[in-house]
Amino acid sequence: QVQLAESGGGSVHTGGSLKLSCVVSGLPFADYCLGGFRQVPGMERELGAIAGIDSDSTTYADSVKGLFTISKDDLRNTLFLEMNDLTPTDSAMYYCAEDRRCPMPLMASGDYYGINYWGKGTLVIISS
Numbered sequence: 001q002v003q004l005a006e007s008g009g010g011s012v013h014t015g016g017s018l019k020l021s022c023v024v025s026g027l028p029f030a031d032y033c034l035g036g037f038r039q040v041p042g043m044e045r046e047l048g049a050i051a052g053i054d055s056d057s058t059t060y061a062d063s064v065k066g067l068f069t070i071s072k073d074d075l076r077n078t079l080f081l082e083m084n085d086l087t088p089t090d091s092a093m094y095y096c097a098e099d100r101r102c103p104m105p106l107m108a109s110g111d112y113y114g115i116n117y118w119g120k121g122t123l124v125i126i127s128s
Contacts, residue, residue, distance in 0.1 A: 001025075001026050002024075002026035002027050002116075002117045003024070003025045003026055003117075003119075004022055004023070004024050004027070004096050004097065004098065004117055004118065004119035005023045005024075005025075005119055005120070006020060006021065006022045006064070006094060006095065006096055006119045006121055006122040007020070007021050007022075007023050007122055008014065008020040008053060008094075008122060009024075009094060009122030009123045009124045010042065010102065010123075010125070010127075011125040011126075011127060012086060012115060012126060012127075013125075013126070013127055013128075014086065014087050014088065014126060014128050015086065015087075015126070016086050016126070017082070017085070017086065018082075018083050018084070018086065018116060018124060019052060019080060019081070019082045019083070019085060020036070020070055020080065020081040020082075020094055020122060020124075021073065021078055021079070021080055022034070022036075022079040022080075022081075022096030023067050023074075023076075023077060023078050023080065024077050024078070024079065024096075024098070025077065027091035027117075029072075029074060029077040030053065030072075030074040031053065032053070032071065032098050032099075033050060033051065033052050033053065033098070033101070033104035034050070034051050034079045034087065034096055034097065034098055034099075034104075035047050035049065035050045035051075035098075035099060035100055035104055035115075036048050036049040036050075036051075036068070036070055036079070036081040036094065036095075037094070037095045037097060038090075038092035038093065038094045038095070038097055038124075039092055039093050039095070039121075040091070040092045040093075041122075044060070044108075044109040045095070045109055045111075046063070046109070047061060047107060047108075047114070048060065048061050048064045048110075049061070049064060049068055049069075049070035049081060049107060050070065050079075050103075050104045050106060051070045051072045052073065052081060052096045052102065052104065053071065053102060053106045054104055055071070057103070058071075059068050059104075059106050061106060064083075067083065067084055067085055068081060068082065068083050068084070069081070069082040070082075080098050081094070081096075082095075083124075084126075087126055088126045088127065088128050089126075090124065090126050091124060091125050092123075092124060093121040093123050093124075094121060094122050094123075094124055095118055095120075095121045095123070096118075096119045096120045096121050097112075097115045097116075097117060097118045097119065098115070098116050098117045099114045099115050099116065100114050100115075101114040102114050116128065
């Protein structure tokens with residue numbers, strides 16, 4: 001059974017940082033592309049960052065480029081999303097997901113048909 005479990009969310013002030021984790025079980029972690037997503041209630045789920053198979057294979061949406069860093073630890077089967085200089089607009093539920101397409105495209109919400117598995121999310125709240 002494949003499971004993706006996010007953690008590390010919380011509440012911080014503007015300008016703060018958080019590091020989210022996504023532990024993956026039930027699939028060969030090192031062989032898959034993973035994405036970091038976020039969703040604000042009432043809005044579409046947004047893909048922010050992608051981690052490819054190689055450690056230097058990362059892609060970022062313009063909205064998080066230079067602020068977020070995605071990485072993988074293949075030994076710990078864990079995806080990390082380090083978020084810096086956070087603002088209230090970064091407040092959202094954050095998810096990780098595995099896409100059967102690898103390389104994983106930087107796609108809009110209508111193109112998430114390749115996602116096989118989602119985590120349940122971790123909540124991030126940024127206060128001013």
